Structures are given as C-alpha cells and as structure tokens.
Amino acid sequence: MNETIPGTLWEPDFLLNGTVPGTLWEPDGGDGPLILVAHGGGQHRGSPAVVGRARMLVAAGFRVAALDAPGSESPMQGPAEGLAERLNRINAEVAARAVPEWKAALDLLAPDGPAGFWGVSMGAVIGLEVLAAEPRITAGVLGLTGARPDLARRITVPIEFALQWDDELVSRESALALFDAFASAEKSLHANPGRHTELPRHEADSAVRFFQRHLRPA
C-alpha cells in the first residue's frame, strides 16, 4: 500500500511471524492508544472500510493496526449449504486461525496494553476470539454477526455492538442473543434499518467516540 493519510505519518507495512502482512497508521507524534481493526470477509487491510476507519481513528489521536486475515481453505460443503451457513463456517475457521496473529500484533505494538478492537461481520468473529483470549484488549466495537455467544459470555470489557435490522446474512434473533450474551457491565446495542453492508456512517462516528470514552487518547 502506498496511500498516504493526510496529517498522519505513514509507516511501512510490517510482517508478523515473517508472514502476516500488517499496516500501522500513526497520528502526528506517533503516540496514542492502539486500535486493532479487522476487515470483513472478502476484504483486506487496505480495503476502503478499513482505511476509512483508520483515518477517523488517527484523526482522533489513535494508532491503528490492521492485518490481512488468514485465507480460508475450507471447500464448499456441497449444494445443500446455504450462503449464511457457509459464511458462518468460514468466519469461524478464519477467526480461530487469526488469534495468534493478533496476539503477535499486540506484542509488537502495545505489549503492555491497553488496546481496542474494531471489527464487524467476519472481523467481529475474529474480535470475539481475540477479546475472549486477550486481556490487553479493554474495549471492543463489534457487530453484524450472531455467531459465538459462547465467546461473548467470557467477555467482560465495554462493547459497542452494531446490528442491521434487515440483515440478510445474520438473523435478528441471533444478533440480539449474542448482544445479550456479553458478560460486560457496559455494552450498547446499536440497531439500524438496512441490509448487511448498509451500516450507516454515523455508527463509525459513534465507534470512534466509544474508543475515546474508554481509551482516552491525549
């Protein structure tokens, strides 16, 4: 990636464990709490959704790191497998494989924590795995999934959770049940009309303010 974010210091890509490509964005001065941003299915760390969130976070005083998610090697399970079913299976596989990579990113960039995590859809399934495993993550913005309430029950840090009211890939009931499952004393559900990819822009603004409340950049 060669994009330069205005007003920020561009850092070269880094490699985790010699193989996992990552990008670090830093505000002027290079300081600030770290937010990990995980992309959704079919995206990568340079996708507009990731770069846009990074730009907003950097403007608010955060450092931002994004990794490319592991590829899925899972074959189709035959014609009977529906799209939502297939996505759930692939997301779960990718998320489990991604955990050590995000831990390595923390070791490199915020070894003593605290840090935030922001991911929706497949990125949220990764986030559920990472938040359940990693005490250095102290605040998370997740959404657009109803998977893994078992992991949510182990998560106690503040969560902002986005749900699309007309999501064609995630049932409303499963997403409400996932929100209910978080053990966090502080959690907010934000639901808006629209399909899976129609999360409104004001939810990104809200996510930045959530991280500002909980991670207090200078």
Added chain:
Amino acid sequence: MNETIPGTLWEPDFLLNGTVPGTLWEPDGGDGPLILVAHGGGQHRGSPAVVGRARMLVAAGFRVAALDAPGSESPMQGPAEGLAERLNRINAEVAARAVPEWKAALDLLAPDGPAGFWGVSMGAVIGLEVLAAEPRITAGVLGLTGARPDLARRITVPIEFALQWDDELVSRESALALFDAFASAEKSLHANPGRHTELPRHEADSAVRFFQRHLRPA
C-alpha cells in the same frame, strides 16, 4: 424556576392557553432550532433530567422548551392492577391530553418548524402522539416504552430510540416491537444494560449529536 444556566439567556416561564406552564432556554443570541423536551412520570419541567438535557442542547446551539405534563385524574383500577399496567394507562391518558399543548408550544416558538422532540418513558408516549400528529417535528429521540406501536407506524421522521435491556417496567419484546414499528427510513435503536431509570449518560450525548445531524444548529 429561578435557575440560571451558565452561558445562556434565561427567559421567564410562559403560559400556554393561559394555564400550561412552560420554560424556554435559549443559547447566546437567542437563535437556534427548537427542541421540545417532555419529562417523565413523576417529574416536571424543572426536574434535573429535563434541565440537564436543556443545558446540553443549549450548549450545542439549540433553543429548548419544556412544558409541565397534564396531571392524571385516573383512579387506581383496584388491587389487581399491576404497576406497569397502571403506568401504561396513565401515560396514555396524559399523552393524549398533552398533544394540543405541545402544538400550542410550536405555534408560539417555531410556528413554521422544523423542531425536534426528546422524551423518554411517559415523555416518549407524549412524543409518539405529538410526532404522529405534527409535521413540524422532523426528528425525535424517544425510549423507555413499548406502548403505542399504532402511532409509531405513522411516524416517518428520523428516530433515535433508547431501550434499557433490564427494564423492570417495559418488556424487552414490547420495546423491540415498538422500534420495529416506526415507519422511519432512518431509525437507530440504542440498548444498554440496566433498569428503567439507569439510562447511561452517553445516551444523552448521543441524542444531542442526533439532533445536530438532523436539525443543524449554526
């Protein structure tokens, strides 16, 4: 009321129709879009919840008007009537009686609109009546009720709706169904843990930003 809000111009109370007491708060310069704030059950226009919201809105460039709600003359319906049932009945009665008063407030303070409406609990039931009846209201922050989905189906303006996940007076199902019923293309549900009176402070911040997005004070 004699309280002075720092940085604002204090206006004397006004009377609507010769009888309904109201208070107007104005920012420096006296201009800005109007937000109507309806108090909850057992409160009045000078209650801390109302004055606190007025202070936040005035600081963001809005004018704010609050009225005292009509009293309820509804007697207890006997010992079999539960608290939630009784509150629903009284809220509905008060809300219906309040509509002409809020229309008169608009006639006085923003005769050509647009204006916003902010009310939770009993104030939200008043808001449902007023929003369904009054095209000059172009954005509403409501919450803490599951009553009157019939009115919500007639409301098409942007809505931010607050739900307390552990509300002892409002069933989760009724509040979700009310949110679902709004005909608004733009609506956001914000759910947080806690009981009826434990709406977190950051939801008030969010409400002010919602009105800033939709009513654009200078």
